[in-house]
Amino acid sequence: EIVMTQSPATLSVSPGERATLSCRASQSVSSNLAWYQQKPGQAPRLLIYGASTRATGIPARFSGSGSGTEFTLTISSLQSEDFAVYYCQQYNNWPLSTFGQGTRLEIK
Amino acid sequence: QVQLQESGPGLVKPSETLSLTCAVSGYSITSGYYWGWIRQPPGKGLEWIGSIYHSGSTYYNPSLKSRVTISVDTSKNQFSLKLSSVTAADTAVYYCARRPQTGAAGGTFDIWGQGTMLTVSS
Numbered sequence: 001e002i003v004m005t006q007s008p009a010t011l012s013v014s015p016g017e018r019a020t021l022s023c024r025a026s027q028s029v030s031s032n033l034a035w036y037q038q039k040p041g042q043a044p045r046l047l048i049y050g051a052s053t054r055a056t057g058i059p060a061r062f063s064g065s066g067s068g069t070e071f072t073l074t075i076s077s078l079q080s081e082d083f084a085v086y087y088c089q090q091y092n093n094w095p096l097s098t099f100g101q102g103t104r105l106e107i108k
Numbered sequence: 109q110v111q112l113q114e115s116g117p118g119l120v121k122p123s124e125t126l127s128l129t130c131a132v133s134g135y136s137i138t139s140g141y142y143w144g145w146i147r148q149p150p151g152k153g154l155e156w157i158g159s160i161y162h163s164g165s166t167y168y169n170p171s172l173k174s175r176v177t178i179s180v181d182t183s184k185n186q187f188s189l190k191l192s193s194v195t196a197a198d199t200a201v202y203y204c205a206r207r208p209q210t211g212a213a214g215g216t217f218d219i220w221g222q223g224t225m226l227t228v229s230s
Contacts, residue, residue: 001170001171032215034213034215034216034217036154036217042222043203043205043220043221043222043223044154044203044217044220045220046213046216046217046218049212049213049216050212050213053212053213055213055218087153087154089154089216089217091214091215091216092215094214094215095142095159095167095215096156096167096169096170097156097215098156099153099154099155099156100153101152101153102153102154
């Protein structure tokens with residue numbers, strides 16, 4: 001099983017600042033990596049796929065990078081609606097899939 | 109637009125079988141895509157349970173495979189999850205989701221239902 005490890009568990013950032021979230025895979029997943037945003041009481045929402053492609057309707061302040069085992073989600077100039085939990089997901093060994101444990105982005 | 113809606117009993121007794129259904133609207137299941145189940149225990153992360161194609165082809169999380177059955181009813185445009193021998197560890201919000209098979213987003217979960225809470229308790 002490919003294990004996905006996200007860091008940090010919690011990230012405190014002020015509105016208007018940049019947030020950088022990390023995701024590491026236990027083995028290479030190429031660019032088959034997605035990021036999701038989940039707000040309290042809601043289902044996750046797909047933000048990024050293919051490690052760096054924004055999903056439909058996702059603002060440009062969200063960007064993804066990385067390949068292989070190291071990935072980053074960057075949110076530039078944080079807005080109030082961006083404070084949520086973020087999950088990475090690998091889908092390299094289709095049809096199997098695993099998620100990271102999540103990073104909680106909170107207001108500083 | 110495509111919408112998914114989970115339904116289920118809300119409460120199941122230990123050792124019994126959990127049954128959930130996901131109704132799909134705005135898109136025909138037979139037109140393509142895989143369809144999947146993901147769960148989230150209270151306060152915890154996401155776990156992929158399994159996926160199904162309209163032809164009936166299924167893939168399951170190896171850790172749950174012995175207890176999981178996912179089926180599809182194309183006449184009702186819905187798919188279902190059965191999880192046997194449940195314990196308190198199966199208490200979670202259960203989501204259904206659409207899963208592209210091909211293209212750049214192939215393998216992701218691009219459209220999700222709102223989720224349904226399932227509690228295992230006597």
